[in-house]
Amino acid sequence: MIRTAEDLLQELLAVDESQRIEAKRASQIDRSVMETVVAFSNEPGLGGGYLLLGVERDPDDLFGTSYRVVGLTDPDKLQSDLASQCASMLNRPVRPRIAVETLRGKPVLVIWVPELAPAEKPIFLTKLGLPRGAFRRVGSTDQESSEDDLMALYAGQQVDAFDGAVLPDTDLHDIDAAAVQEYRRLRERANPSAEELGWDDPERSALRCGMAPSCARP
Structure with a gap:
């Protein structure tokens, strides 16, 4: 079952962003959002990850580990744009699960991106091609794949019947x-x-x- 926005926010406040959770202000579905989608889809053994849109690091927090809910002005358009880009901007369609929720009285998006099967990897942004368009999830960051990363992802396609x-x-x-x-x-x-x-x-x-x-x- 998909986790709730409140659940994800509490984890962010407790342990910051992690390999499986990314928070973004996201006034639009930009390249940063799509890089995270690709990274969650590609990372071997991760099992997928969550994007929480409408939440950002609190700029008033001196330690940079607190988050605040800023909300989204048009969550319906954002989820439509995300679904469209996941279907058209990648070398194969990715189908995230998207839910609109209210958090601290403001609308946010909870997005679950599943890890794809080994035979379907690597996923990459077609505009950038390989290797630049393929990303992996390293800690709480999205990293461009190297040639060695691509070899590891392609190796996963060699599976037994x-x-x-x-x-x-x-x-x-x-x-x-x-x-x-x-x-x-x-x-x-x-x-x-x-x-x-x-x-x-x-x-x-x-x-x-x-x-x-x-x-x-x-």
């Missing part, structure tokens, strides 16, 4: 014995000399887990 992936934390207790027996019967019908028919039970069960025989656990 679902039926060829190794299942983590799997052991023999997860295997349906009846399913194993049925597999043996069908496999023997298809190929009586199949190598796996000569394996012992742990090795046969490992086949069902998607593990190599040497990975089977007693």
